[in-house]
Amino acid sequence: MPASCQAAARISTPDRTLGNLAIAPPKPLMLHNGFVIGRRRFLTASAALPFAARSIASAEASGHGLRLTYEVASAPQLPPPLEVGPQARLEVEFQGSGSAAFCSLGLQVLLEGEPHLLPLAIWTEDPQAYWRMREALHVPALRGVVRRAADTWTLSVSGQAEFSAKAMPPADGADSSTEDRPWLSYRHQLSPGWADGPLGDQPVELWRLPAASSAAPTQASPAETSGKLGGWLARLGASGPVSSHVVPGRSERGQEFVGHVSASEFEPFALRNYSRGNLGLPEIDTQFSGAADLEAYRGQGRVRLARLLIVSVDCVANPHVVERLVPAPCIADPNALVRVMAIRGLNDPSLDEAWLLARCGIDGQRAWYAISHLKSSLAGSEFGREVWGYPTQDGAAHALLGANRFTSSVMRGNQGLYRADGSYGGFSTGTSLNEMLVVTLRPKIGAASDPRRGELLLQPWYYQGLRKPLNRQSLYAAFSAPQDDDATNPWNRMGPVDAYWADIYDDADLQRLPAALAGEVADITPYYRDRCDGQLPWEAPPAGAQERTSD
Numbered sequence: 066m067p068a069s070c071q072a073a074a075r076i077s078t079p080d081r082t083l084g085n086l087a088i089a090p091p092k093p094l095m096l097h098n099g100f101v102i103g104r105r106r107f108l109t110a111s112a113a114l115p116f117a118a119r120s121i122a123s124a125e126a127s128g129h130g131l132r133l134t135y136e137v138a139s140a141p142q143l144p145p146p147l148e149v150g151p152q153a154r155l156e157v158e159f160q161g162s163g164s165a166a167f168c169s170l171g172l173q174v175l176l177e178g179e180p181h182l183l184p185l186a187i188w189t190e191d192p193q194a195y196w197r198m199r200e201a202l203h204v205p206a207l208r209g210v211v212r213r214a215a216d217t218w219t220l221s222v223s224g225q226a227e228f229s230a231k232a233m234p235p236a237d238g239a240d241s242s243t244e245d246r247p248w249l250s251y252r253h254q255l256s257p258g259w260a261d262g263p264l265g266d267q268p269v270e271l272w273r274l275p276a277a278s279s280a281a282p283t284q285a286s287p288a289e290t291s292g293k294l295g296g297w298l299a300r301l302g303a304s305g306p307v308s309s310h311v312v313p314g315r316s317e318r319g320q321e322f323v324g325h326v327s328a329s330e331f332e333p334f335a336l337r338n339y340s341r342g343n344l345g346l347p348e349i350d351t352q353f354s355g356a357a358d359l360e361a362y363r364g365q366g367r368v369r370l371a372r373l374l375i376v377s378v379d380c381v382a383n384p385h386v387v388e389r390l391v392p393a394p395c396i397a398d399p400n401a402l403v404r405v406m407a408i409r410g411l412n413d414p415s416l417d418e419a420w421l422l423a424r425c426g427i428d429g430q431r432a433w434y435a436i437s438h439l440k441s442s443l444a445g446s447e448f449g450r451e452v453w454g455y456p457t458q459d460g461a462a463h464a465l466l467g468a469n470r471f472t473s474s475v476m477r478g479n480q481g482l483y484r485a486d487g488s489y490g491g492f493s494t495g496t497s498l499n500e501m502l503v504v505t506l507r508p509k510i511g512a513a514s515d516p517r518r519g520e521l522l523l524q525p526w527y528y529q530g531l532r533k534p535l536n537r538q539s540l541y542a543a544f545s546a547p548q549d550d551d552a553t554n555p556w557n558r559m560g561p562v563d564a565y566w567a568d569i570y571d572d573a574d575l576q577r578l579p580a581a582l583a584g585e586v587a588d589i590t591p592y593y594r595d596r597c598d599g600q601l602p603w604e605a606p607p608a609g610a611q612e613r614t615s616d
Contacts, residue, residue, distance in 0.1 A: 397425055
């Protein structure tokens with residue numbers, strides 16, 4: 066860890082400007098470990114600072130939810146400046162309706178002696194809420210389906226029942242002594258070059274999400290529960306529930322910037338937003354990493370995907386279209402060369418994906434800028450999207466080899482986006498190796514910065530396998546939609562193309578190496594909105610937007 070990072074420190078909150086309005090910092094408070102915060106430094110001007118007030122719950126949420134409280138036997142060691150109270154407890158809460166419903170799991174903690182809740186996991190099926198929680202609020206959202214039938218709430222993950230709770234009637238003489246605790250969020254960004262450790266020289270910030278409702282919960286009789294809740298109950302030795310409450314419906318949560326945190330002390334907690342499989346190191350504990358876990362993380366040389374079929378087709382496109390898709394300081398190739406790389410996992414369908422890339426130049430090197438990345442299963446994609454800026458969305462990729470022909474296609478929902486095919490002849494003469502530099506874009510985190518600022522990352526990719534000899538005259542490729550400059554999906558903006566070349570690799574490996582910072586982008590909005598289906602994570606939902614409801 067660089068010395069500048071270790072010294073990143075417990076410093077007072079700087080002056081800030083919201084629009085033309087200067088806000089002087091209130092008198093700071095010194096906590097037990099020297100951490101300094103500005104007390105209740107509430108940033109409410111969401112129009113001037115888009116990060117300031119985004120919701121994690123819809124205004125269309127149901128009138129009430131269910132909260133379960135568990136005693137914890139194995140309280141984790143928390144990052145500073147948080148502490149576990151005299152009685153370590155977990156809170157499980159169900160809220161919302163239809164696709165807007167969510168289930169949250171949080172640990173009761175103390176910040177400067179005041180009660181707060183640190184979210185450990187939040188499950189939702191709403192894609193907009195999912196990305197908003199991860200990329201704007203920086204809380205650990207996961208994909209899951211929450212449903213309510215009569216008085217029973219259920220959580221399902223990947224089609225399997227994960228947890229259920231049946232709410233019982235209010236207890237006789239029920240009280241309303243429990244309160245809705247403010248949530249806490251650590252905003253940080255992992256280093257794209259993991260040899261430097263999870264954080265590198267990235268800053269770490271602590272934010273507060275004030276209580277979402279002023280109405281008091283009502284105590285209920287103990288709820289009937291079943292399930293493992295992602296293994297969290299066993300991990301923390303939770304017993305109970307010791308109490309159950311019917312809680313009011315959620316209103317929107319804003320955000321307060323609290324202060325900066327020492328990166329070196331936070332490092333063991335830095336990987337908690339990611340599953341073990343995302344890192345290619347399933348043996349490490351990403352939730353509360355120890356010294357051995359962090360050393361294993363630093364020591365990994367590459368991310369390797371094995372046993373793939375890769376169909377990569379290069380096409381000449383409209384220069385006007387390509388120039389608009391590639392952000393400066395990248396320089397679009399004057400020949401407007403684009404590449405569609407369809408990948409199929411021969412043993413693992415979760416590896417199926419499609420990439421749309423444009424040839425460009427950056428920092429004196431030739432590279433490929435990643436415009437879009439589609440996967441049929443978003444589970445496990447957060448690490449690439451958030452650490453390396455992969456433009457990941459829901460979609461489906463298909464790549465097939467016949468006796469002497471290949472085909473590839475890309476879809477989103479029921480819409481076909483792209484198709485290519487051709488023939489090959491002869492036999493592979495051995496294992497062939499190819500390489501490419503891939504440029505990606507991610508937001509740049511910083512409380513004082515405009516959320517529209519971004520970073521360009523440069524990452525080497527290598528792939529090798531049995532290369533099929535191409536019959537170039539047979540090559541065909543086309544994007545399904547006619548050119549539409551106003552389309553929200555970049556695949557629908559491409560229009561006619563001329564297929565130029567294809568590489569077909571069977572039984573291939575794809576290896577991705579650590580990335581490095583290649584430049585900055587002043588406004589990522591024109592390039593980042595596509596990957597968020599038109600709504601940026603830090604923007605409020607469109608006025609009058611209706612949530613889907615369950616049957």
